[in-house]
Amino acid sequence: MNRVYLDWNATAPIRPEARAAVIEALDMTGNPSSVHAEGRAARALLERARAQVLEAIGGEGYDLVFTSGATEAAALACAGRGLLGAGVEHDAVRAWIAETLPVDAAGRVGVAEPARSVLQYANSETGVVQSLPPGLAVSDMTQAFGKLPFALSETGVEMALVSAHKLGGPKGVGALLIRQGLDLAAQIRGGGQEMGRRSGTENLAGIAGFGAAAAAARRDLEAGVWEEVAELRNILEKSLEGPEDQIIFIGKSAERLPNTACFAAPGWKGETQVMAMDLAGFAISAGSACSSGKVRASRVLEAMGLGEEVAASAVRVSLGPGVTRDAVLRFAETWRAAQRRHRARAA
Known part of the structure; x- marks a missing residue:
């Protein structure tokens, strides 16, 4: 893989x-x-x-x-x-x-x-x-x-x-x-x-x-390398969007780092998303922290007033030089397919 x-x-x-x-x-x-x-x-x-x-x-x-x-x-x-x-x-x-x-x-x-x-x-x-x-x-x-x-x-x-x-x-x-x-x-x-x-x-x-x-x-x-990374981040977020989805993009209205996309699919635990993507060959992070085996919602997102459900379902994708457009599109396709499977099981 x-x-x-x-x-x-x-x-x-x-x-x-x-x-x-x-x-x-x-x-x-x-x-x-x-x-x-x-x-x-x-x-x-x-x-x-x-x-x-x-x-x-x-x-x-x-x-x-x-x-x-x-x-x-x-x-x-x-x-x-x-x-x-x-x-x-x-x-x-x-x-x-x-x-x-x-x-x-x-x-x-x-x-x-x-x-x-x-x-x-x-x-x-x-x-x-x-x-x-x-x-x-x-x-x-x-x-x-x-x-x-x-x-x-x-x-x-x-x-x-x-x-x-x-x-x-x-x-x-x-x-x-x-x-x-x-x-x-x-x-x-x-x-x-x-x-x-x-x-x-x-x-x-x-x-x-x-x-x-x-x-x-x-x-x-x-050399403008991070401007190119920002373009990929925007492509990623656009590829994740869908009219039937309830994806929340966090911090998108503010100035952000050029490489960072944080988004939540309420009801789908962040750590579950991380494991699913890991098995599919993609390394990302959850918006939650583990300490002594205990998982809790992200303190950062709770401080922003987003609520525990959103905070617990957030993940972060952070890019860098060398990440390709093809890789970003494959991730978006893989994540959306996993999200559809999750919704089908939850229905």
Whole structure:
């Protein structure tokens, strides 16, 4: 079976440039903190990757602290600060905030106190893109980085979270970008690596892959690759529509990531759809989360006021460069056939 991967928002396939950079770094012996020649070579590779990520995100005026991923970056940025946030934030951010910010039916968040608030740039489930107010304390840019053209330095954000594996880098590495001059206490203490903000020997191979992936992602953006992906997403949604169906496209009225389609077929559980599509050779995600074997409706969609039935029946299809028109049309045909079978059984 020729499988089709349509879950890019969960993890993007690793880029060839990132794989090559990881292998190069694995062959290096030195510790980036050592002063001998081998250590200096490792340090040079680490700083090259730092420069690549900063350049790709337009991070002039920011310090970049490498972490184990966006989850750790969120903890470093948000822990103990009492930040305001909304229910549509990723769980890694929601763990540190009070859910007090209003969310409209399209998934847009209202922010009255930017300096005390955290706001994702783009939602991983719905793809909805937020308008970032100047002076925002923290923004989760994990999904937007590499898919949307923007310069961090023009957003006015104090701190931003990013992750390598969302843009074709290796898993297990991310970063927190901090406006220069901003004081931030370390959570992991020890040897004082990463400007004293995150101790521990750096994951050199992961960081090198992150840098290479960020540089490649920037080239894709400049070449208009994600505009082509957006056209495929629109073709997908059009192909799923039918006069007899009650398909709800979520966030479609708002600005979205170019690759993300989130839709619900009320009465047909999202996890059941995921399993049916998996057996048919397509990898997608449900709009529900599993924790300790427990399945519940998507908190994001419930925060948008969509109700438990819709939230529990939503799935997400997220595309990327290399996904073909033929693959998108085959998915739409397969999904609709499965939906017809479900309706027939439920009748």
